[in-house]
Amino acid sequence: MLLLLAVSACALRAPPRHAISMSAGTPIRRRQLGTSDLVVSDVCLGTMTWGKQNTLEEGVQQLDCAFDEYGLNFLDTAEMYPVPTEAETQGKTDETIGAWLKKRGRRDDVVLASKICGASERITWVRGDGRGTRVTEADIVEGVEGSLRRLGTDYIDLLQIHWPDRYVPLFGSGTYDASQEREAVPFVEQLQALKKLVDQGKVRHIGVSNETPYGVCRFIQEHERDASLPRICSIQNSYSLLVRSDFESGLTETCAQTDVGLLAYSPLAGGILSGKYSGSKAPAGARLNLFPGFMDRYSQSLAKEAVVEYERVAAAYDVTPAQLALKWCYSRPHVASTIIGATSMDQLRENIDAFFLDDLPEGCLDAVADVYSRYRDPSKTS
Numbered sequence: 001m002l003l004l005l006a007v008s009a010c011a012l013r014a015p016p017r018h019a020i021s022m023s024a025g026t027p028i029r030r031r032q033l034g035t036s037d038l039v040v041s042d043v044c045l046g047t048m049t050w051g052k053q054n055t056l057e058e059g060v061q062q063l064d065c066a067f068d069e070y071g072l073n074f075l076d077t078a079e080m081y082p083v084p085t086e087a088e089t090q091g092k093t094d095e096t097i098g099a100w101l102k103k104r105g106r107r108d109d110v111v112l113a114s115k116i117c118g119a120s121e122r123i124t125w126v127r128g129d130g131r132g133t134r135v136t137e138a139d140i141v142e143g144v145e146g147s148l149r150r151l152g153t154d155y156i157d158l159l160q161i162h163w164p165d166r167y168v169p170l171f172g173s174g175t176y177d178a179s180q181e182r183e184a185v186p187f188v189e190q191l192q193a194l195k196k197l198v199d200q201g202k203v204r205h206i207g208v209s210n211e212t213p214y215g216v217c218r219f220i221q222e223h224e225r226d227a228s229l230p231r232i233c234s235i236q237n238s239y240s241l242l243v244r245s246d247f248e249s250g251l252t253e254t255c256a257q258t259d260v261g262l263l264a265y266s267p268l269a270g271g272i273l274s275g276k277y278s279g280s281k282a283p284a285g286a287r288l289n290l291f292p293g294f295m296d297r298y299s300q301s302l303a304k305e306a307v308v309e310y311e312r313v314a315a316a317y318d319v320t321p322a323q324l325a326l327k328w329c330y331s332r333p334h335v336a337s338t339i340i341g342a343t344s345m346d347q348l349r350e351n352i353d354a355f356f357l358d359d360l361p362e363g364c365l366d367a368v369a370d371v372y373s374r375y376r377d378p379s380k381t382s
């Protein structure tokens, strides 16, 4: 009798289990990116570990699998990659992609996105004369020429400004502080410089990254004043179960009204949403432990608490925590494409497979909403 009571008490405490099945055989969806003529897969392959955590051969293997097995057509790089950015490795990510493009051919069915650095006094090794980076015409031209050379191609489909030239709160710092305003390259001059590369056929479309509603509106406004200037079609910002409010509070409306597509980066918040840093588990070879200080906003206690809550939701629906986080991102209506990252083939498959899970049921979305109501900005540093 006692045993029976103990068993039924356990059953009561266990979360309900509702397995979410997987639709095999459906292709990865593709959609038009903003007002451009780029048609991109809902899953975009991020590359920033290639040349640091991953070898060239591993990067090529990821590309083969993602493009030729799963049907992705979209990848994202940057002139400063791999990360953490440093002089010794800069450019190796592009070289990996260049090696793959050369081996595979068929350049036309790849949508290649890259990014030129925003303003940084610290990054002195990307420009030839060690001057640091800005978004002046000289920087944009030098940056794009270098990228094209390393990539072994003569055009970039989507060139993004990696972060703004002007002061904005960046990478987890949440509060705008007017006293930090500084002189910046005017929006119109950035567009005039980008126009030259578009006119030369070296860049097909342009986008922004780590931008704010103000920045998106100003770039669109300059295009509306002078339609010969290129129009931004995308914004690449951090977006995940742990980083939602920055986008959802102002950019969702801004981007819907201006038809600018969100490319959501760090959908696993650097890997922490996979649950592998929870409890006593501390994988030595994983990003947040390998590179102390890099993305450490995600290791803060509140973010970790939120992750444990999302792990419970995932367990209740019989999916992995990574798949819950990714499926949630893949299915947000304002996300044009989710930029995933992986350091192993197992991670890559788990992450792309999440796309094929059936829609998250209402109960699951309610459970996610409940966690979010208690952990709104768990990774904010200020």
Ligand SMILES: NC(=O)c1ccc[n+]([C@@H]2O[C@H](COP(=O)([O-])OP(=O)(O)OC[C@H]3O[C@@H](n4cnc5c(N)ncnc54)[C@H](OP(=O)(O)O)[C@@H]3O)[C@@H](O)[C@H]2O)c1
Pocket: 045, 046, 047, 048, 049, 053, 076, 077, 162, 209, 210, 236, 237, 264, 265, 266, 267, 268, 269, 270, 271, 272, 274, 276, 285, 286, 287, 288, 322, 339, 340, 341, 342, 343, 344, 346, 347, 348, 350, 351
């Ligand atoms: N515009 C920007 O400022 C910006 C910033 C960041 C990223 N991005 C872009 O977005 C891409 C993706 O960003 P991200 O790498 O930060 O994405 P993420 O999905 O948040 O983190 C990916 C990392 O998490 C770990 N991981 C991935 N799948 C996993 C799984 N199934 N189980 C356990 N661990 C897993 C891997 O690192 P470990 O194996 O080391 O744990 C992987 O490198 C980048 O490659 C880049 O193209 C852009």
